[in-house]
Every structure is written in C-alpha cells, then in structure tokens.
Amino acid sequence: MSVYKIVELVGTHPESWEKAAEAAVNRAAESLRDLRIASVSDLDMQIEDGKVVAYRAKVKLSFRYEGGA
Amino acid sequence: MSVYKIVELVGTHPESWEKAAEAAVNRAAESLRDLRIASVSDLDMQIEDGKVVAYRAKVKLSFRYEGGA
Amino acid sequence: MSVYKIVELVGTHPESWEKAAEAAVNRAAESLRDLRIASVSDLDMQIEDGKVVAYRAKVKLSFRYEGGA
Amino acid sequence: MSVYKIVELVGTHPESWEKAAEAAVNRAAESLRDLRIASVSDLDMQIEDGKVVAYRAKVKLSFRYEGGA
Amino acid sequence: MSVYKIVELVGTHPESWEKAAEAAVNRAAESLRDLRIASVSDLDMQIEDGKVVAYRAKVKLSFRYEGGA
Amino acid sequence: MSVYKIVELVGTHPESWEKAAEAAVNRAAESLRDLRIASVSDLDMQIEDGKVVAYRAKVKLSFRYEGGA
Amino acid sequence: MSVYKIVELVGTHPESWEKAAEAAVNRAAESLRDLRIASVSDLDMQIEDGKVVAYRAKVKLSFRYEGGA
Amino acid sequence: MSVYKIVELVGTHPESWEKAAEAAVNRAAESLRDLRIASVSDLDMQIEDGKVVAYRAKVKLSFRYEGGA
Amino acid sequence: MSVYKIVELVGTHPESWEKAAEAAVNRAAESLRDLRIASVSDLDMQIEDGKVVAYRAKVKLSFRYEGGA
Amino acid sequence: MSVYKIVELVGTHPESWEKAAEAAVNRAAESLRDLRIASVSDLDMQIEDGKVVAYRAKVKLSFRYEGGA
C-alpha cells in the first residue's frame, strides 16, 4: 500500500496569505512527487517599523513517501 | 427564547480563501434564515500537478433554528 | 447497528446557562427522536449598555439518525 | 463553485471501530450525494457488567451541499 | 533583560483578512513601541442580509513592555 | 475601520458562575466603551476546609480599542 | 517539598452545574486532605424523554498526596 | 446524588487496539463498581527491530466513586 | 547525548487502521535506524461510491537523528 | 497483557521546574511499582509579595496497574 509523508513549511509573501502558502507549495513541488492536500496550520505577519512587511503561512503538505527521514 | 443551530460548510474558490468562505455563506443564505456569524475553522488548498488549483475554507455558520435535524 | 447524529445548537436565556442549555434541548426534542447526552461546548454572554442581557450555551446533542443531511 | 457540508455521526458495532465507522458511512451513503473523506473525531466503548459490549466511532463526513440546514 | 507583552486585537475590513489584520497592526503601532510578530488566532466574517459585510482577524501582537497592566 | 481589543478577567462570586461572570462584566463596564461579547474561557471553584467558598469565571471581553497597551 | 495529586470526578445534580460540582467536592472532602482548587473540565446534561433530568460537572481536584496510586 | 471518578489506564495487546482497550477495561472491572463509558484518549504502537510488537490504547474509564484518592 | 527526530507518515490499508499504521512503520523501518514509539495523530477513511475503500492512519515516528533536514 | 495506570501529580520546588518534577517522581516512587515515562502537562509559579517563591510542575506518571481505583 502507498505511504505518505507530511512536511511542514512556512511560506512568506509581502501581499497575501494565499501567495505565501502558494510559495511553500511551489518550492516543495520542485522536488516532491504526488503532492496532495496542503492544510494551513498557522498564519502570522512580520512587522517592521510598525508596518506589516510580510504575510507568512505555515502549511502541512503530504506527498508520496519513498523512504528516508 | 430563540435557539440557533450551527452548520459546518466547506467553500471552494480558485482565487482566495475570502471568496471560498463567501461561497459557503452565499449558498447557505439561499435557504437559511437569519445567518449571523461565520467563523473559520480550517483553511487548506487543493493541489494538482504541483499547483494550487483551489483554496478551501471550512466555516461554521449559525442561523435561527426552526427544529429538525 | 444503530447510528447517531450530532447537532450543535445555541440556546439563550436571560437568567442562567442551565436555562439556556435547556432551551436548546427542549426545542430539539420537538422534532428529534431518542435524544441522549447533551454536552456543553461553549458558554458566553450577550452584553448591551454594559449589562449582561443573555446567557448563551452551545450544546452538542446526539439523537437517532434516520438518514439525510 | 461547489460547496460541501460536514455532518458528524456516531456508528456502533460489537466487534471493532472499523465496523462502527463503516456503519456510519453506509447509513449516510443511503441519502447523501458524493461522500468524500470521513475523519474520526472520537472513539469510545460501551460497557455493561464490566464487559465491552460495543465499539463506537464518531466520524465527520463531508458531502456535496444542496442547501438547507 | 527585555520583557514583552502580548495584546489581542480584532481588526475588521470589508475586503480581506489581510487588510483586517493590518488594520489592527496599524492602530496598535500608533501607541506601542517595538512591535514584532503578529500571529493570527481567529478569522471570522460578519453577515448581514445573507451577505458577508466584513472580514475580521483576531491577532496577537507582542511589543516591548514598559510596566503597567 | 474599527478595531477591538480583548481583555481576560476573572470574576468571583459565592453563589454561582453566572454572578461571577457578571461581576467581571460590570467592573469592566465602568471604564471600557462599547463592550460586546463576553465568552467564558474557564470555570473553577475555590475551596476552604473542604467547602466551596467561591465560584470563579474567566471571561474574555471585547471592546472598542482606543490605542495603548 | 509538598506534592499534590489530581483526581477527576463527575458530580451530578438535577438543578444546576454549581450543585453538581459542589457534590463532587463534598464527596471528595470526606476522605481527602487539604483540597485546594477544583477546576471544571466539562459540563453536560442527561436527557430522558426529551427532558433534562440532571446536570453533570466534571471537575479536577488537587489535594495533598500521601503516596499510593 | 451519585458521584463518578475517572481513571486513565493504558492497555496493551499484540493484535489490535480493540483488544488493548478491552484489556484495560477487563482489568479495571475486577475491582471497580459500575463501570460506564470508556473513551479512548490516545493510540500508539511499540516497535522493536522495526516491527510493531504491541498496540496500546489509553482509555478513560468512569465508575461509581466511593471516596478516597 | 542522543537526539531523536520525529516524522509524520500516513499509512493506508483496505482492511484496518492497525494494518494502515503498520504499513507506515514498515516503510520507515527500511531506511530509519532505531525506531521507537509510533503514536497515532489521526484516523480517517477514504470513500468511493458510498463505500469505505481504505483506512488511513497518520502516525508520528521517532528515530535516532543523524543530522540533516 | 500488562495494563498501566496514569496518575497526575504536582511537584513544587523553590529553585527549578526540574526539581519540582523530580519531587513528584520521587514521592510516587515510594509506593508505585515500575514507573516509566513522566510527561509534563503544565508549569507554573507561586508568587508572594511580587516574588517567585516556588516553581510547580504538573506531571503525568504511568506505572503498572494492580487493580483498584
């Protein structure tokens, strides 16, 4: 039977949480096979000089596990 | 005294979680009376071929309860 | 084997959380069969002009499932 | 865009949690369209005279929402 | 050693959760020194006449603590 | 857009959790503007010589934020 | 140094959660020494024939530990 | 009014979580009166040499409380 | 001192959650050294045409960490 | 098969949480057989006259269950 692994990534984007989350998915897709659901586990913002400079989305991604840590 | 019921819906949209959540609210509003707060209980993304194809928002909606399950 | 369904209702009462929760149970009992446990998942208060005007109890009720959503 | 609804059911079976959960899925499938994932939110056991007489699985089921409560 | 305090604010905006969260950050930045991370603890929507009229983001903000409640 | 702040108070009363929670609301209403929902986050009891001497309710209150910590 | 133990009891009363919780405290006080805080971990109701017949409060009690399980 | 106590046990079995949980119930039933619901709070597995050698179920059992710790 | 790493895998099996969890353990054991406890963090089911076609168990596995991500 | 029981103790020490937790383990070890893991479920501090006078650690201990409550 197939086995999946879950990794947790944090994407960052100056405009929105959607783009921050998508950045994490896109980076993972370069090396991971058969990505499926990406669920959001946390949202936050980086602040500098009293301004929001980046939106960050923590996402859990599952993909087909080929063994290894 | 008035009694409210809570339903949990999942809205889906290719562009944003706001539109996904709004889709769920709009569908519910067609048949439910006196919708009030809609709180978000989960956000995730559907992925195909390594791309985000849809944003999904799980929302809890409360509305006036008329009896029934 | 029997199957049960769980609904979440919010009862409201100006005097106490017990009466708020009971209001939810009584309304459900008019149309649902074989109610069993009602567990409390949240308590809050409505405030107007700095006064508590209603106690609200969110309760999860299980009852015999006959099919349908 | 499609909207899904989530219902919470409790299935019961004298032999295993798998069969208890399956009982809930089968009952729901008689009347709900396009069932997808069923996630387990709780497991417990009924005891009589110091013996386990039934396994119970609480499952959350999502299915295509056609409107209504 | 430096000590930080955490406040919880709710921002509101008719267009998006990003702007709602940013509204809370901007208001806090008028009087608080050295704001750092702002993490999202809840998202919801206000509904009127079956329409989403505002997105709300509850955010936890940490800033340098100068003493007091 | 309006911004709200959340404070967490603990009210105490020898008779009931309703009165304990109301005590917290009343004290806050003396100095805070536009109080809205007060949600209960914890209930406990103080015990002396094996007797319950006070009921305590921890409540989260939201009110219009004018700036400051 | 003193060591405390925590037990979890469920009190039951036909009238209120306060009296249900107090019943648990009173029963424990008959045999346990130096009871301190009793925090509420769950509230529910027993229902018969569609009526609330008892309020139940699950409380966690700490008391001086003299050894043993 | 009757008072119940809750104990948390971990049962172990080489074949299944159902049997692990049942082992805990059976051991408790030898000395505790009027056992009612047993809810599962955790499931895990013991591994030796890369093989699952035992399934373990942590269960919370309630029974009539006669006093004592 | 030894350091352990935790990975989260999802095993799948058409018959039971025990076999699904075991599938995840067995796959990990092919490449990871000194596996210890495997705790279950989620159980769900895949449904096709109203039937359960697979049980899935999400498990957290700890093993000796040799460095790397 | 062996069955384990879990007790929850609170240790107290004026210097550190490690010593507070160890105090709870040592007291339990005087009367309980085959103690295994002790996991920390809460940390807090007692304050008098604005000073920390004790660190407290709440720990869950599992040990071989011989029957009884």
Place this chain on the structure above:
Amino acid sequence: MSVYKIVELVGTHPESWEKAAEAAVNRAAESLRDLRIASVSDLDMQIEDGKVVAYRAKVKLSFRYEGGA
C-alpha cells in the same frame, strides 16, 4: 467581589526558562498589585549562528483589577 485581570508577558534570559519567567514576574510586580499565580503558556529559544542565545518563557499573570483596559 474582587475581580482579577490576566496579562500575558514574555520574559527572556540567556541561562534558563526559570530566570526568563522570573524576569517577567519581576517587571510586572513593579506596577501591578496583588500578583498571584503565573502559569507558563509557551517556552522557546532564540538562536543566532546555530547557538541558543536566549530562553524565552511566555507567562500568564493574574492580578487585582482596578478597571481600565
């Protein structure tokens, strides 16, 4: 009846979480009256150049509430 307020502070110290938590208590004690329990809600570490440079403890402090936000 007395009303208490809860504030959440983050203390930082290069040596230990005890000293980090104590730093938060000491700073608060300069301006708040009648501090009581301080419970830990989170522990983390700051890292620079691969080294732990500070331990941080997030603590919730309750103190007598005199009104205000």
Place this chain on the structure above:
Amino acid sequence: MSVYKIVELVGTHPESWEKAAEAAVNRAAESLRDLRIASVSDLDMQIEDGKVVAYRAKVKLSFRYEGGA
C-alpha cells in the same frame, strides 16, 4: 520569497530541559542553514528504578528550505 521548513527533534540530557533542548539545536546546526526560532512542544522525563535519569525536550526548529523532503 524565502521558504522555511520545520523539523521536530527530541533532545535528551541528564541535568535539565534547557540542556536537552540545546542538544537538539546544536545537532541540527551541524547540517541546517539559517536556524531561527526553536519552540518547545513537549517536556518529559525518563525514569529508571524510580529515579529521573534524563530530561527530554521536544523542539520544533525552523530553517531555510532548499527543497527535498
């Protein structure tokens, strides 16, 4: 935009949780680039012959993600 990955490690030390957590950070720093925050997700103790023989800290570490699982 930069993407971060989160790994969960368990450090062990005979003397304190601070040293246990630091051990995990130090091991990770040998192979991971740009480590930032390390948050504690669990603390426990290993017990042998009724004595605490090791403190263990489970920490979540974020570091710059270069791709891969």
